[in-house]
Amino acid sequence: MTAEESGAPEAGHAEPQHGYSPNKDNYAKRLRRVEGQVRGIAKMIDEDKYCIDVLTQISAVNSALQSVALALLDEHLGHCVSHAVAVGGDEAEQKLAEASAAIARLVRS
């Protein structure tokens, strides 16, 4: 694998391979559930549900999204970043910097 390929794995590939690709169905399912939860929160507000109960649901959605993010990140480090590191050079530097920036956004969001 060349650095170019690992840098833009989807370009011109019949089967793009991200770390998360084998688990796409699992992510799709988790995100559909999150989407339903968000719709449920909107409904709770529309029906004047008690504020504290709305907040509990929001905390639940944030936890669910954090779990998705941590799983994606784990697979990204184990595939995309690892491939770039094995290749070395600028590609590796860039992937590592990118991953660190994404981690910082997660920690601070």
Place this chain on the structure above:
Amino acid sequence: MTAEESGAPEAGHAEPQHGYSPNKDNYAKRLRRVEGQVRGIAKMIDEDKYCIDVLTQISAVNSALQSVALALLDEHLGHCVSHAVAVGGDEAEQKLAEASAAIARLVRS
């Protein structure tokens, strides 16, 4: 206003009054946008988009939901909790304990 009314404002009221009630449209709009963002994240994964870009979107959704939660909490403290405190007694204690627990969940989620 009695403690019972402030404790369960929706029961038997034609127009339930929560702190957030006057801003329901605003919340509905923000949550519809969040729902669209979550659907967008599912689509990104389905289309094998780059993992870091997915993570950026998840951080954005978490920030948006936190803002909604903080706004709801602010209105809850200013209305529901304040009414209970003005009435005093067990009602006040309970509302304050409930608000603190919700804050802890938000801080830790």
Place this chain on the structure above:
Amino acid sequence: MTAEESGAPEAGHAEPQHGYSPNKDNYAKRLRRVEGQVRGIAKMIDEDKYCIDVLTQISAVNSALQSVALALLDEHLGHCVSHAVAVGGDEAEQKLAEASAAIARLVRS
């Protein structure tokens, strides 16, 4: 109690009364422990300890400080904010806005 007194409880008082005042010893003890933990982290780095172990300690300190903050906030809502709300007026508005801003800082830090 006047609004001025609840607004600046320490001014001219022999025994200032904050929500947390009765538990000062407990907070002092918890913060001494946190201070020791931070010194321990500095020592770990000085002794070239393994990075992951340092990160574990930092997460522990953050959790300990969050617990202190949530306990202080709980007492602040139950005393200072509640007094201001009972008095009403600008004082109440200001205390509520201040508490919401502090909650937002905690959620986002």
Place this chain on the structure above:
Amino acid sequence: MTAEESGAPEAGHAEPQHGYSPNKDNYAKRLRRVEGQVRGIAKMIDEDKYCIDVLTQISAVNSALQSVALALLDEHLGHCVSHAVAVGGDEAEQKLAEASAAIARLVRS
């Protein structure tokens, strides 16, 4: 470099090399400042300072510690994890799993 060396870099080394080693002085300085801030918070409580001001300081300490943690993690990924990945095998797997667990603790703390 062998997997054993990257796995336990301090064992039997005159100059242990962690990712953070070249910046030890910088971390020492930042942690001394954090330690002083924690001592300052204890003093604020001892002197009955206003609760909101104490909370502001706690948020500042948490942010400072998060920045230290993110910098350590960035260097850990760029050195220790990258070396293990270059070597491959169980060592790489273990380092990646360990890093993901540390990231999860940071995001959730």
